[in-house]
Amino acid sequence: MEFRRIRQLPPYVFTTIDTLKIQGRRAGRDIIDLGFGNPDLPSPETTVAKLAEAAHNPRNHRYSSSKGLPKLRQAITDHYQRSFGVELDPDTEAINTIGAKEGFSHLMWTLLQPGDAALVPSPSYPIHIYAPLLAGAEIRRLPLSPHADLFTNFQERFEYSWPKPRVIILSFPHNPTTTCVDAEFMQRVVDFAHENETLLVHDFAYADLGFDGYKPPSILSAKGAKEVAVELYSMTKSFSMAGWRVAFMLGNSEVVQALTKLKSYLDYGSFQPIQIAATVTLNEEPDFPGEVCQIYQQRRDVLCEGLNRIGWTVEPPRGTMFVWAKIPESCQELGSVEFASRLVTQADVAVSPGIGFGPGGEGYVRFALIENEQRIRQAIRNLDRYINQLGNHNRLVGSNSSSDQSSSDQVSLTSSAQKL
Numbered sequence: 001m002e003f004r005r006i007r008q009l010p011p012y013v014f015t016t017i018d019t020l021k022i023q024g025r026r027a028g029r030d031i032i033d034l035g036f037g038n039p040d041l042p043s044p045e046t047t048v049a050k051l052a053e054a055a056h057n058p059r060n061h062r063y064s065s066s067k068g069l070p071k072l073r074q075a076i077t078d079h080y081q082r083s084f085g086v087e088l089d090p091d092t093e094a095i096n097t098i099g100a101k102e103g104f105s106h107l108m109w110t111l112l113q114p115g116d117a118a119l120v121p122s123p124s125y126p127i128h129i130y131a132p133l134l135a136g137a138e139i140r141r142l143p144l145s146p147h148a149d150l151f152t153n154f155q156e157r158f159e160y161s162w163p164k165p166r167v168i169i170l171s172f173p174h175n176p177t178t179t180c181v182d183a184e185f186m187q188r189v190v191d192f193a194h195e196n197e198t199l200l201v202h203d204f205a206y207a208d209l210g211f212d213g214y215k216p217p218s219i220l221s222a223k224g225a226k227e228v229a230v231e232l233y234s235m236t237k238s239f240s241m242a243g244w245r246v247a248f249m250l251g252n253s254e255v256v257q258a259l260t261k262l263k264s265y266l267d268y269g270s271f272q273p274i275q276i277a278a279t280v281t282l283n284e285e286p287d288f289p290g291e292v293c294q295i296y297q298q299r300r301d302v303l304c305e306g307l308n309r310i311g312w313t314v315e316p317p318r319g320t321m322f323v324w325a326k327i328p329e330s331c332q333e334l335g336s337v338e339f340a341s342r343l344v345t346q347a348d349v350a351v352s353p354g355i356g357f358g359p360g361g362e363g364y365v366r367f368a369l370i371e372n373e374q375r376i377r378q379a380i381r382n383l384d385r386y387i388n389q390l391g392n393h394n395r396l397v398g399s400n401s402s403s404d405q406s407s408s409d410q411v412s413l414t415s416s417a418q419k420l
Contacts, residue, residue, distance in 0.1 A: 008133060013337055013356040020344040032379040034303075035340075035350040037175070037321060037368040041240040041295065044288050050280045054273035064269040067260050068096025068248075072275045075282035076233065076248045082286065083208075084218040092253040093226065095260055098270050099245035100205055100234040103259070105131040106266065107230070107249060110258045111167050111199065112137035119158060119165040123354065123361035125175045128203065132167070140165055143360055144177045146315075151188055158196065168193065171203035173216055173319030176357045176366040180210070180318045183217040190219065193228040199255065200229035206320045208238040208289035211297045214318045220251050230255045237321060238289040239281055245270060246278045296321050299369040299376060306380030310387065323367040327354075328387060332363060340365055347386035349379045 017035055024031045054060050067073070073090035080086045088094055097103025104127055112118060114136035120128050122141035132139050140161040142154060158165060170189065172181045193200050202219040210216045219229050230251035235241045249259060269275065281288075303323055304316040314325045331339050336353035343349045343365075352368070354361030371379070 005134060009130060013353055016337060017340050017344060017350055017353065020341055021350045024344060024348065029348055031344065031348050031350055032371055032375050032382070033350045034367045034369075034371060034376075034379060035352045036370070038370060039237060039240045039242050039321070040370045040372075041292060043241050043244070044239060044281055044285045046284055047239070047241065047244075047277045047281045051273050051277040054276040057273075060272040060276065062272070064272040064275060066263040066267050066269045068094075068269060069272070069275045069279065072096055072279045072282075073248075075279045076250070079282045079286075080218070080220070080233075080250065084221050086218055086220045088220070088250055089253070093256055094248055094250050095256050095263070096269065096275065097232070097247045097249055097259075097263075098267065100203060100232045100236070100247040101127050102245070103232055103247055103249050104128070104201070104203060105134070106262055107201065107232075107255075107259055108132050108135040108137070108167075110255070110262050111135075111201075115163065116166045117161060117163050118167040118169055119154075119161065120169045121171065121174065121177075122359065123176055123357035123364075124169075125171065125203070126357065128169050128171065129358055132169075137166075141358070141360065144174065144179050146177075150179070150181070151185060154189070155192065158192075158198075164196070165198060167199050167201055169201050169203070170219070171205065173206040173209065173317070175205065175320055176322055176352070176354070176361065176364075177324045178317035178320045178322055180214060180216065183221065186217050186219045186225075187222040190222040190225045190228060194224060198228070199252070200225075202229060202231045204231050204233050206237055207233055209293050209296055209321055210319045211293070211300060211316075212318060216319055226251050226253075228252070235278060235281070238292065239285065240288075240292055241278070241281075244274055244278065246274060296369050299371075299373060302373045302376045303367060303369065303380070306377065307383070310380060310384040312383070312387065321369045323369070324354075324364055325367060326364050330387070336362055336365055343383070343386065347382040349382050 021031050073094045077088040077090045077094055080088055108131040112132055112135040116137040118132040118137050118139050119142055120139045121144050129139060140157060142157045207216055218231060219225055220231050230249055232247060232249050234247040300316055304314050307314045312328050314323055317323060327339050336355045340351050340353040343351055352366040354364035
């Protein structure tokens with residue numbers, strides 16, 4: 001049997017690392033998992049208590065609404081007003097989705113079809129690439145490089161694309177590169193969308209994870225944004241509710257109503273007690289995202305300081321729950337999958353290979369801040385030993401291949417490797 005819609009999907013490279021991690025743990029090794037971005041922090045006690053209470057009420061066991069309960073939609077629009085200064089109509093400009101991935105995927109079905117194109121950052125969170133492809137559209141890649149002028153790249157990629165992208169996908173702070181933008185950038189993008197009659201879709205998954213005083217801007221705070229943009233907001237990271245699958249699409253009323261129509265054919269919404277618990281959480285736990293952010297910032301500091309100390313140069317991110325790290329020079333030739341595989345099998349540390357986020361991710365790995373500070377420090381010690389050994393090996397092999405290499409030079413190379 002031919003599965004035509006999914007045949008274009010490549011092998012999921014993260015499975016390779018996950019398999020090695022499982023094998024290592026079954027063999028009794030202590031694998032420190034900094035790969036899969038699965039939050040380890042518990043959900044708010046308020047949330048759990050309300051879920052239990054609501055689940056004991058038989059009236060909540062029936063079908064719910066695919067659009068989300070009215071009080072839940074009111075709660076998220078109130079949250080946007082408090083947090084981002086954005087006013088939204090809970091009836092026409094907000095819809096509850098069963099996680100951001102579900103909402104984004106079905107949104108692409110609503111907006112795109114064969115013959116259309118979407119502009120997507122590269123590298124990118126995989127669903128941002130494959131949801132448009134599964135809708136039958138083509139993608140045009142927008143490279144995210146550390147020192148490039150992002151808006152100039154954005155303009156050029158749009159101008160030189162054919163057909164012109166019907167949808168532009170953005171996500172800041174960005175996964176995996178941790179790229180952050182300011183409110184001025186968002187306004188320029190919104191103005192550009194007006195001029196070129198295109199729609200902006202902003203995945204705001206890390207809305208509340210900005211470090212060192214940085215506050216990520218909502219695209220909906222830009223003037224005229226609701227005419228050309230929608231935004232996905234998730235409770236996964238901000239409220240540490242990954243398994244609950246509670247997210248929202250907000251903004252342009254026509255797009256919200258179009259997704260509402262599609263979802264009415266596909267689902268009856270999430271379990272009603274989950275929606276009730278999420279409503280109470282948004283209303284009663286406004287400080288929780290700030291507490292979560294502080295924990296991730298502390299973990300970021302421990303990881304980045306440790307990596308830099310052992311000679312693996314990284315720049316501390318201003319947002320997200322990740323660190324995007326270029327593979328050390330001595331290991332570049334391995335490629336991201338082989339390097340990440342060796343970290344699991346030889347250093348007992350799991351990370352995500354950059355190629356899993358598209359071709360633009362090759363040469364990098366992504367660390368997820370999902371272990372406590374003590375475990376992160378242990379990971380640094382493991383990495384220090386492995387990189388040290390690999391550096392020694394590579395340098396000694398290189399020196400042995402040169403017939404005129406002196407013994408004193410070999411000692412010098414070994415000493416340099418030990419400083420990593």
